Amino acid sequence: MNILEVKNLSIQFGGLKAVDNLSFNVPKKSIYGLIGPNGAGKTTVFNCISRFYTQDSGEVLFTPNEKTIELNKYKVHQVASLGLVRTFQNVELVKTMTVLENLMIGMHHKTKGGVLAQCLGLNNVLKSEKKNRELVLEVLETLDLQKYAYEIAGAQPYGVQKRIELARALVSHPKLIILDEPAAGMNHTETEELSHLIKKIRDVYDTTILLVEHDMGLVMGVCEKLTVINFGKKIADGTPAQIQQNIAVQEAYLGKEKNDA
Amino acid sequence: MKKTQKEMMRFIIFGIIIIILSQVVGFKRSTLTLINTVIVFSICAVGFNILLGYGGQISLGHAAFVGLGAYVSAYMSTVLGLPFLLSLLIGGLIPMIVGILLGLIALRLEGHYLAIATLGFGVTIQQIFKEWVGFTNGYSGMRAKTPEIFGFAFKSRESFMILAIVILVLLCIVAYNLLRFKTGRAFIAMRDSEHAAQAMGISMLKYKLIAFSISAFYAGIAGGLYMHLIKFTQPDQWGIVFSLNLLAMVVIGGLGSIWGSILGATFITLMPEILKELPVIGEIRNVSTIVTGLVMILIIRFLPYGLAYLPKQLKLKRINKRNANETAEVKA
Numbered sequence: 053m054n055i056l057e058v059k060n061l062s063i064q065f066g067g068l069k070a071v072d073n074l075s076f077n078v079p080k081k082s083i084y085g086l087i088g089p090n091g092a093g094k095t096t097v098f099n100c101i102s103r104f105y106t107q108d109s110g111e112v113l114f115t116p117n118e119k120t121i122e123l124n125k126y127k128v129h130q131v132a133s134l135g136l137v138r139t140f141q142n143v144e145l146v147k148t149m150t151v152l153e154n155l156m157i158g159m160h161h162k163t164k165g166g167v168l169a170q171c172l173g174l175n176n177v178l179k180s181e182k183k184n185r186e187l188v189l190e191v192l193e194t195l196d197l198q199k200y201a202y203e204i205a206g207a208q209p210y211g212v213q214k215r216i217e218l219a220r221a222l223v224s225h226p227k228l229i230i231l232d233e234p235a236a237g238m239n240h241t242e243t244e245e246l247s248h249l250i251k252k253i254r255d256v257y258d259t260t261i262l263l264v265e266h267d268m269g270l271v272m273g274v275c276e277k278l279t280v281i282n283f284g285k286k287i288a289d290g291t292p293a294q295i296q297q298n299i300a301v302q303e304a305y306l307g308k309e310k311n312d313a
Numbered sequence: 314m315k316k317t318q319k320e321m322m323r324f325i326i327f328g329i330i331i332i333i334l335s336q337v338v339g340f341k342r343s344t345l346t347l348i349n350t351v352i353v354f355s356i357c358a359v360g361f362n363i364l365l366g367y368g369g370q371i372s373l374g375h376a377a378f379v380g381l382g383a384y385v386s387a388y389m390s391t392v393l394g395l396p397f398l399l400s401l402l403i404g405g406l407i408p409m410i411v412g413i414l415l416g417l418i419a420l421r422l423e424g425h426y427l428a429i430a431t432l433g434f435g436v437t438i439q440q441i442f443k444e445w446v447g448f449t450n451g452y453s454g455m456r457a458k459t460p461e462i463f464g465f466a467f468k469s470r471e472s473f474m475i476l477a478i479v480i481l482v483l484l485c486i487v488a489y490n491l492l493r494f495k496t497g498r499a500f501i502a503m504r505d506s507e508h509a510a511q512a513m514g515i516s517m518l519k520y521k522l523i524a525f526s527i528s529a530f531y532a533g534i535a536g537g538l539y540m541h542l543i544k545f546t547q548p549d550q551w552g553i554v555f556s557l558n559l560l561a562m563v564v565i566g567g568l569g570s571i572w573g574s575i576l577g578a579t580f581i582t583l584m585p586e587i588l589k590e591l592p593v594i595g596e597i598r599n600v601s602t603i604v605t606g607l608v609m610i611l612i613i614r615f616l617p618y619g620l621a622y623l624p625k626q627l628k629l630k631r632i633n634k635r636n637a638n639e640t641a642e643v644k645a
Contacts, residue, residue: 132514
């Protein structure tokens with residue numbers, strides 16, 4: 053059973069084919085990796101899936117429960133409520149808010165109460181607020197962030213900010229989380245911790261994780277299946293072990309070996 | 314829970330203190346008019362701060378909403394003879410609808426472009442005030458009758474002040490409530506990171522429209538109150554100068570702070586009157602505009618969060634200094 057099916061996806065920016073006829077399937081409850089050298093078009097694929105870009109052709113099918121949804125029919129802000137949440141390559145937190153408030157934003161589409169009810173501070177608004185706050189604190193505890201709950205998000209170290217963003221994606225219990233370079237800018241120990249965390253999230257929250265990554269150590273350690281792209285085209289897919297043996301992948305990353313002899 | 318009740322009590326106590334002061338001290342009528350104006354302008358500053366300080370959307374045509382509120386409410390109460398409170402409400406709702414239209418424009422524009430577009434909007438509405446003589450009476454100006462609620466006429470400046478302050482306190486509480494829940498967080502997310510906001514399911518369309526319409530509503534209510542306080546208006550009042558003053562109120566008082574809006578409105582309204590009394594300086598024409606500009610530059614340079622954050626900033630400075638001293642001692 054696949055939670056996400058990308059079929060013949062193509063997008064072009066002024067003549068440059070950023071993604072070219074790309075297809076791959078993400079099985080439910082898996083940790084799936086999308087890798088490729090710099091400029092391969094990984095983030096563009098992510099932006100198409102999360103509706104920040106609209107593809108020129110091809111489709112993205114999302115199956116959170118039984119029903120399959122064509123994501124193309126939804127607007128960018130509607131994607132989260134379908135059960136698909138993303139993070140960003142450069143951390144996109146609301147820097148002036150506390151960590152707790154940032155996670156409350158993650159609960160936005162699950163927060164009840166109309167504008168007028170909020171103006172008057174009606175009971176159902178207060179109740180929903182209290183319930184969400186408890187859920188948020190729970191998630192903070194799972195990710196070992198509870199001591200930062202009332203600190204300003206922008207004042208935290210980079211590694212912590214990355215974890216906060218992850219927590220914010222998690223808090224609404226999405227069916228699929230897509231992580232754009234979760235290990236970018238992290239050192240070796242932090243990356244190791246992150247790979248444990250990603251596995252823990254998948255198991256505790258019973259969700260699917262799709263990630264784009266440069267760091268081969270993380271990808272090979274944590275992903276169950278990979279798709280490799282270069283210049284917007286798929287060049288291989290399979291398990292990490294298969295990918296490591298793949299000659300096309302080695303060429304894409306390391307360049308062709310000249311055999312003149 | 315405790316904290317929010319405390320904050321609401323602060324608004325109410327503030328209102329009560331102002332009312333008691335105004336009834337007991339026995340100000341001159343002109344001073345009372347001035348204080349009333351401060352209260353009325355505080356209302357539109359609070360609304361403008363929701364838009365600029367929280368939502369991060371600029372408008373340089375906001376005077377048009379205040380003017381619209383003034384004309385509409387006066388037309389309703391004086392020409393059509395509707396009850397005052399209903400007229401005031403309609404005077405808030407019509408700018409609100411126009412605000413939604415402006416919000417639709419804002420959806421496609423941001424930053425400088427939005428500033429220019431809203432400036433154009435403000436000028437257009439002001440021209441309509443001038444040309445649509447049947448409705449506004451053009452340059453001859455429009456009059457309003459004394460506001461009356463359930464038979465009680467707010468004739469004296471003291472009684473009008475009670476009316477104005479009650480409305481200000483109510484609208485402050487409404488704004489405070491709105492901003493501490495989902496909508497407030499969505500506004501701040503929209504201001505600080507549009508991408509993050511969208512990825513978390515916040516609709517830019519919805520929240521830009523909410524921000525523009527609510528601030529236009531506040532502006533309209535302020536306009537209606539102003540009209541029934543002064544009882545006269547003409548198109549020249551609602552031009553670019555007032556829009557810029559509104560911007561100055563919010564920037565000087567403090568972006569993203571309800572108290573800051575009130576502080577800013579007080580500063581901008583009282584400053585010209587105080588300057589007028591001073592020797593030499595008082596004789597320079599338009600000295601208040603010069604001072605407003607200077608103060609704005611100084612505030613942005615030294616107090617980027619406005620006057621409302623001054624105590625917090627001083628406290629932080631003291632803590633930093635103490636920490637620095639302690640480190641110096643340890644080193645010695």
